[in-house]
Amino acid sequence: MPSDAGFxxxxxxxxxxxxxxxxxxxxxxxxxxxxxxxxxxGNAETAKETEMPDEITxxxxxxxxxxxxxxPVGQPNDKTLEGLYNEMMKMGTAAKQSxxxxxxxxxxxxxxxxxxxxxxxxVLARADITNVTFAVAEPE
Amino acid sequence: xAGGGGGGEGEPEFxxxxxxxxxxxxxxFFMSITSAQVLKVxxxxxxxxxxxxxxxxxxxxxxxxxxxxxxxxxQAKYKLDDRELDINDKDGIAKELAARxxxxxxxxxxxxxxxxxxxxxxxxxxxWGAEAGIDNIAFSGLNREE
Numbered sequence: 001m002p003s004d005a006g007f008x009x010x011x012x013x014x015x016x017x018x019x020x021x022x023x024x025x026x027x028x029x030x031x032x033x034x035x036x037x038x039x040x041x042g043n044a045e046t047a048k049e050t051e052m053p054d055e056i057t058x059x060x061x062x063x064x065x066x067x068x069x070x071x072p073v074g075q076p077n078d079k080t081l082e083g084l085y086n087e088m089m090k091m092g093t094a095a096k097q098s099x100x101x102x103x104x105x106x107x108x109x110x111x112x113x114x115x116x117x118x119x120x121x122x123v124l125a126r127a128d129i130t131n132v133t134f135a136v137a138e139p140e
Numbered sequence: 141x142a143g144g145g146g147g148g149e150g151e152p153e154f155x156x157x158x159x160x161x162x163x164x165x166x167x168x169f170f171m172s173i174t175s176a177q178v179l180k181v182x183x184x185x186x187x188x189x190x191x192x193x194x195x196x197x198x199x200x201x202x203x204x205x206x207x208x209x210x211x212x213x214x215q216a217k218y219k220l221d222d223r224e225l226d227i228n229d230k231d232g233i234a235k236e237l238a239a240r241x242x243x244x245x246x247x248x249x250x251x252x253x254x255x256x257x258x259x260x261x262x263x264x265x266x267x268w269g270a271e272a273g274i275d276n277i278a279f280s281g282l283n284r285e286e
Contacts, residue, residue: 013160017163030173034192035197038278039276115188
């Protein structure tokens, strides 16, 4: 056997291939956390002149039904909420044209599920509406 | 071009060196995208999907409130980072959040709640934030369904 075996390239390539395959598979399975930003309601700077925005309340019912100013726009099993998205796009465009700010309050019932609230916030993020506050309705 | 030489005698030889270069670049690429996106998974919390949200910014200062949901009792459990919170100690929690916030106006409250959790429990966490003077709230969700 020769004393100087030299650097073997073939096994190195094998190993690199295996490691790369591992990372390729992992990359496909990876889940990342996204965040949806809101602010707390009732946070106005009183020192500045305040321009009253168009205020819209999106209701999230306990059963998952969605309303805009009490008009129904989403059924409890409707996850994509296309109706809400279309309304938000219309309102967003109208607000831009009239140069007013759109203020959305997402008001959930106490027993409404967090998943449903996130569905609504996700639609608002999709419609590029950023001025959003979240509140929970007091029981009547 | 690699393998293009040889003076036109016979077939061009297979070049190993450029292939290794490409392999290593691919390896580094896949390593970086996987390691950068590893989650701090709390197995008790099943996050909802928020595919249109922005990617979580782990560098920005935030108070992370984990809200898990107990299906049997129908109650939520709160953790500030890894530490369990006593929900009756509203003032204590608010003080701790206020101390963490300090004078940082951009400090935000990051809510990671289970998809089954009821809105009233989320509201409680927001109250603590309000007491501590934090009005930037962010809700966490996954980029895609599990």
